Amino acid sequence: MQALVLAAGKGTRMRSDFPKVLHGILGRPLAGYVLEILEELGITSPKVVIGSGAAQVRSFIEAGGKGRRNPVFILQREQKGTGHAVEMARKYFPGTQEEILIWPGDMPFLKRQTVREFIKRHKESGAEASALSSLQTDPAGYGRILRAGGRFYAIREELDASAAEKKIQEVNSGIYLFKTKPLFDALKKIRPANRKKEFYLTDTIEILSKEGRRLEAFALASEEEARGINSRQDLAAGIQIMKKREVEYHEERGVTFVAPDQTFVEPDVKIGRDTVIYPWCYIEAGVKIGKRCKIGPFAKIRRGTKIGDEAVIGSFVEVSRSRIGSKVLVKHLAYLGDAVVGEGTNIGAGAVTANFDGKNKHVTQIGKKVLIGSNTVLIAPVAVADRARTGAGSVVPRGTKIKKGQVVAGVPARPLAKNKKG
Ligand code: UD1
Ligand code: CA
Secondary structure, three states, X not given: OEEEEEEOOOOHHHOOOOOHHHOEEOOEEHHXXXXXXXXXXXXXXXXXXXXXXXXXXXXXXXXXXXXXXOOEEEEOOOXXXXXXXXXXXXXXOOOOOOEEEEEEOOOOOOOHHHHHHHXXXXXXXXXXXXXXXXXXXOOOOOOEEEEEOOEEEEEEOHHHOOHHHHOOOEEEEEEEEEEHHHHHHHHOOOOOOOOXXXXXXXHHHHHHHHOOOOEEEEOOOOOOOOOOOOOHHHHHHHHHHHHHHHHHHHHOOOOEEOOHHHOEEOOOXXXXXXXEEOOOOEEOOOOEEOOOOEEOOOEEEOOOOXXXXXXXXXXXXXXXXXXXXXXXXXXXXXXXXXXEEOOOOEEOOOOEEEOEOOOOEOOEEEOOOOEEOOOOEEEOOEEEOOOOEEOOOOEEOOOOEEOOOOEEEOOOOEEOOOOOOO
């Protein structure tokens, strides 16, 4: 199956200088969600219509795929509507019998099972075109599914709908399956004779219906799944939807969230069983957290971080691109960036790895069972061997290598005479 993603629109209602499909939900742009769903469906080479901010959209998609995806970009220079966007792709679909899945770039919430079911129903029905529809308690803003005697025959946009049509609660999600030939034949006949003066893809339905073709609308998408992102309000609502999904995903795998509504977990995070996440944490994509850890309240765990089992990352702690061993305690007010911390180490309150020298980032190596005193600043690159200790307020200059069991203190930090306890 071939897929065509429509991602050229200006996104006028966002009032933004950035193309709409690059606006993010939990760190991932809308276009990223769409490509991810398509990939889950086995479509790795979708055709993507780009136009507004084309270069930016293109470079995001190319960078994000890491070679897994091979999108084909199609330029729509002027955005004259969804029908016009599909028209731009005509020459990329020379086959007549292919099925084409059309997907708006601003529809990130569809679940894989729903789309699979949609594809299955469409195939079983033998329809020449099917729309994935949804029953909405508040259908305002969407195109309405018009039926006569139950038979789907047209889609009416909100702006062009009569008062009676506006009451219809079955709406168009914007996701369709078309047989290629009827689609491109019908596209030749659409006209911008509507309030927006755009070429509407949705108008192909009535054209195909008048030709007596078999059409279906399957109301399989939940209210949530059928939401599109058109405005900043939609974006905020979308963040809530995705956040809830992510938290539920981890709850089902044995993670406790003390305050699910006040916790943000980006997609693609791994958290071990019996870990407890306290309120107001933000956990970025790609982070891995072990079992039986305690995270937060108010912790920010950033990309590239891996935390071992039974670690405690406490209040007002930020960890970025770091490997934290098991049973490490970082209980209050600390920053660890580009750090490697060995098992059982204790990082005191206010400790900071100064990992950035204004130009480059450097690594801080901390061994096992180390005690980093409160308010220690480790100016990276620094290496602290196992069981070493730094006194409260120490400033450890760059390039320092603290030896195994050594105790350092002061500004700049210097070894203390070894006391009997070692
Ligand atoms: C569209 C549907 C509507 C449906 C709704 C679901 C049409 C005419 N209407 O309305 O029935 O209920 O989606 O969310 O199709 N785009 C282009 N080029 C263009 C115009 C749009 O690529 O010239 C892209 C946009 O980037 C966007 C998608 O097509 O990703 C949909 O366009 P949008 O303007 O958001 O359509 P809606 O008004 O939401
Ligand atoms: Ca839309």
